[in-house]
Amino acid sequence: xxxxxxxxxxxxxxxxxxxxxxxxxxxxxxxxxxxxxxxxxxxxxxxxxxxxxxxxxxxxxxxxxxxxxxxxxxxxxxxxxxxxxxxxxxxxxxxxxxxxxxxxxxxxxxxxxxxxxxxxxx
Amino acid sequence: xxxxxxxxxxxxxxxxxxxxxxxxxxxxxxxxxxxxxxxxxxxxxxxxxxxxxxxxxxxxxxxxxxxxxxxxxxxxxxxxxxxxxxxxxxxxxxxxxxxxxxxxxxxxxxxxxxxxxxxxxxxxxxxxxxx
Numbered sequence: 001x002x003x004x005x006x007x008x009x010x011x012x013x014x015x016x017x018x019x020x021x022x023x024x025x026x027x028x029x030x031x032x033x034x035x036x037x038x039x040x041x042x043x044x045x046x047x048x049x050x051x052x053x054x055x056x057x058x059x060x061x062x063x064x065x066x067x068x069x070x071x072x073x074x075x076x077x078x079x080x081x082x083x084x085x086x087x088x089x090x091x092x093x094x095x096x097x098x099x100x101x102x103x104x105x106x107x108x109x110x111x112x113x114x115x116x117x118x119x120x121x122x
Numbered sequence: 123x124x125x126x127x128x129x130x131x132x133x134x135x136x137x138x139x140x141x142x143x144x145x146x147x148x149x150x151x152x153x154x155x156x157x158x159x160x161x162x163x164x165x166x167x168x169x170x171x172x173x174x175x176x177x178x179x180x181x182x183x184x185x186x187x188x189x190x191x192x193x194x195x196x197x198x199x200x201x202x203x204x205x206x207x208x209x210x211x212x213x214x215x216x217x218x219x220x221x222x223x224x225x226x227x228x229x230x231x232x233x234x235x236x237x238x239x240x241x242x243x244x245x246x247x248x249x250x251x252x253x
Binding site for chain 1: 168169170185186187188190191195206209210212213214216217218219
């Protein structure tokens with residue numbers, strides 16, 4: 001069995017929880033002492049959730065702009081996405097089946113993962 | 123409205139500030155557990171140790187992230203202080219963060235205990251039956 005904690009979990013912790021080093025150290029210590037990978041992931045996801053829903057005093061998070069369409073112009077990403085959807089509908093409408101299939105597969109995968117996790121927890 | 127604080131205050135704003143300060147000293151159940159576990163763990167109290175102490179004494183499962191969030195909040199309210207230790211290999215080269223309860227934290231624990239005991243008293247539902 002590997003004694004290295006999940007690297008992706010640690011990367012997520014570092015990305016989403018500022019000042020995470022002591023927490024990551026505690027998790028690594030517990031993992032080395034025999035805790036499971038599932039336990040490690042649960043702790044990391046819970047820490048991210050707790051941090052996300054805990055307000056740091058009066059400090060407000062800076063607004064973040066997410067440009068889904070990689071548009072070079074700020075605040076026009078939504079228009080780019082609409083243009084892409086329109087183009088896909090006109091040029092290749094059958095591609096929507098791929099989008100639908102991906103959405104269904106995602107939902108099925110989510111249900112399967114939940115069922116596996118519940119069965120494991122008993 | 124009569125002031126509820128014992129100190130004789132003539133300025134309403136000052137009265138409000140002191141009452142607010144008193145109210146902040148009452149801890150949530152988790153904060154109280156964290157502070158008590160920190161006191162029990164002594165000078166070398168760090169996240170894992172505090173969580174284990176709570177699990178051992180109360181049987182409550184503790185998420186380390188939740189414990190750190192509570193400890194951060196307590197530190198912002200000056201109820202605990204923290205210092206970083208030396209990095210160690212079993213922790214992947216990461217340092218421990220040691221916590222210590224401040225005199226203000228100790229006072230908050232005592233005030234919360236007093237409030238709980240006062241609430242507890244004279245409740246017929248909680249009186250133990252003697253054989």
